[in-house]
Amino acid sequence: MATTKQSLKSYGTKDPLVKYTVEHSIRHTDVQKKLGEETLKMERGMMLGAPEVLQLNQNLIRSIKAKKVLDVGVFTGASALSAALALPGDGEVHALDTSKEFTDIGKKYWKEAGVSHKVHLYIAPASETLQKFIDEGQKNTFDFAFVDADKEGYDKYYEQCLVLIRSGGIIAFDNTLQNGKVADAEEKSPHVVAIRKLNEKLKDDSRIEISFLKIGDGLTLCFKK
Numbered sequence: 001m002a003t004t005k006q007s008l009k010s011y012g013t014k015d016p017l018v019k020y021t022v023e024h025s026i027r028h029t030d031v032q033k034k035l036g037e038e039t040l041k042m043e044r045g046m047m048l049g050a051p052e053v054l055q056l057n058q059n060l061i062r063s064i065k066a067k068k069v070l071d072v073g074v075f076t077g078a079s080a081l082s083a084a085l086a087l088p089g090d091g092e093v094h095a096l097d098t099s100k101e102f103t104d105i106g107k108k109y110w111k112e113a114g115v116s117h118k119v120h121l122y123i124a125p126a127s128e129t130l131q132k133f134i135d136e137g138q139k140n141t142f143d144f145a146f147v148d149a150d151k152e153g154y155d156k157y158y159e160q161c162l163v164l165i166r167s168g169g170i171i172a173f174d175n176t177l178q179n180g181k182v183a184d185a186e187e188k189s190p191h192v193v194a195i196r197k198l199n200e201k202l203k204d205d206s207r208i209e210i211s212f213l214k215i216g217d218g219l220t221l222c223f224k225k
């Protein structure tokens with residue numbers, strides 16, 4: 001199935017090698033393309049997950065035979081849709097966001113893709129929902145988490161996801177390069193400072209194995225020991 005360039009955020013890149021890798025790997029369904037097109041027309045459309053990141057998530061989900069996924073930061077539903085498409089029929093995506101307006105767009109596409117039954121949406125601050133899961137006894141039952149919500153919350157989400165994810169499961173943090181600003185000591189924006197601190201913490205955290213990838217805006221993969 002051909003992929004329309006308009007639907008892919010990363011085709012807007014100025015980096016010819018990123019453009020090349022995306023042009024030679026992305027496999028979007030028609031519904032994913034439509035969701036991407038509608039999202040990129042929105043004022044805040046650039047919050048859309050990078051296709052190469054979401055496709056890597058899908059491949060990891062398949063490889064570890066995941067059944068239960070956390071999607072922290074849903075927006076218009078692209079990351080939840082890609083996870084749901086990669087999961088088996090009885091798989092579950094637990095999708096957390098504070099915005100009904102954004103996630104209503106996602107609902108439409110989850111339905112069109114025939115995966116609505118797999119996506120469970122929670123409209124509340126993500127730390128509250130994750131704590132609810134912990135209190136309900138869902139510790140060590142999730143296989144994969146994609147964290148892509150408010151950057152100042154990442155450290156809290158990390159600790160909560162570590163409780164919820166099973167040994168051998170993966171926590172993936174998006175935007176861990178912050179357009180390169182993490183490497184600029186003069187940059188003091190709260191979201192950049194928060195990500196820089198998390199990167200420092202993850203580097204030597206003995207509870208995980210780590211891969212820090214220069215893909216999209218930076219993706220850090222934490223493999224729970």
Ligand SMILES: C[S@@+](CC[C@H](N)C(=O)[O-])C[C@H]1O[C@@H](n2cnc3c(N)ncnc32)[C@H](O)[C@@H]1O
Pocket residue numbers: 047048049050072073074075076077078079080096097098099102124125126127148149150153
């Ligand atoms: C970068 S977007 C997510 C993009 C999405 N993962 C995708 O693939 O297109 C960030 C989302 O996090 C949500 N968000 C911000 N603060 C939040 C919080 N405290 N709890 C839950 N969601 C939050 C926003 O409403 C927004 O939809």
